[in-house]
Amino acid sequence: MKSKPRPLGVDFYLNNKELDNAAQRKKGLIEKKIGLKIKRIRKNWGLSQIDLAERIGLSFQQIQKYEKGSTRISVMRLQQISEALGINITTFFEEKKSALKVSDHALKYNAGEESIETFQPLDREEITLLKLFRKTRNKNVREGIIKQLRGIVELENQVRK
Secondary structure: OOOOOOOOOHHHHHHHHHHHHHHHHHHHHHHHHHHHHHHHHHHHOOOOHHHHHHHHOOOHHHHHHHHHOOOOOOHHHHHHHHHHHOOOHHHHHOOOHHHHOOOOOOOOOOOOOOOOOOOOOOOHHHHHHHHHHHHOOOHHHHHHHHHHHHHHHHHHHHHHO
């Protein structure tokens, strides 16, 4: 005896509704993950929510909502946040834990001389300096900048002694 096909009833709509709820929960999970990454990176940089909010022209309450995952972040806003934090926007979508290691230690740049010491999270001036340095394409100019900075540091150290 063949069973008769059932009409689309309450069960069908409940199952679809459950799928919709699962999709909504998954979306919320993504927002929470991105929010947590924002929070971790912000704290790594030593920034408060107010500092980050000022950099992108928002209230700190809005930053709180983003970090908790209670408010969706548009791509444009995420781009602004990534620029304010001095990171690539793709960092928010990477699954590797290494993506969260923002400025734990300085990357050692070695232009044939001793390496740079480790440092604390960058402040605004340091971020500006780094962004401008990265825009400099000429290798000789980059090496010249490094030599000048080393000379300045040496002079300052001599003055302190």
